[in-house]
């Protein structure tokens with residue numbers, strides 16, 4: 001696809017969005033006026049097949065989503081989570097990994113180069129000696145859960161006892177979200 005075609009496609013999509021007159025359009029105006037009250041924070045991969053709002057059939061204003069390849073955490077992500085938990089009062093943080101993750105595969109095949117290495121290094125740290133892709137995906141999720149629990153164990157603006165931090169894996173073929181046991 002040429003650049004012009006891509007821009008046209010984006011513009012046509014945006015026009016369809018602006019012209020909608022359904023529940024979503026009503027919610028757009030309502031949340032613009034009243035602000036957002038998302039009930040959950042979801043940290044997911046940037047993979048184009050992993051769209052939390054679609055996976056959970058959620059609407060505008062319901063989920064506070066952070067997406068980054070390999071669903072890894074760094075200070076920018078932690079800052080976003082802190083904002084949503086502390087100021088928007090989200091009480092559930094879900095770290096969502098997925099099957100067929102390219103970032104996990106890249107880490108397992110020796111890691112990436114350039115900026116990607118920041119991501120694959122973090123995944124390699126999470127998986128240790130494990131090499132089974134699904135198990136690695138789970139370990140990467142649990143590593144993130146561990147970081148979140150550690151970082152938000154004591155926080156002046158977030159009531160830790162009310163905050164649930166969980167991990168899950170999304171199956172890109174079946175569409176199922178499987179919660180990981182503690």
Ligand SMILES: [Zn+2]
Nearest residue numbers: 045047101102
């Ligand atoms: Zn991925």
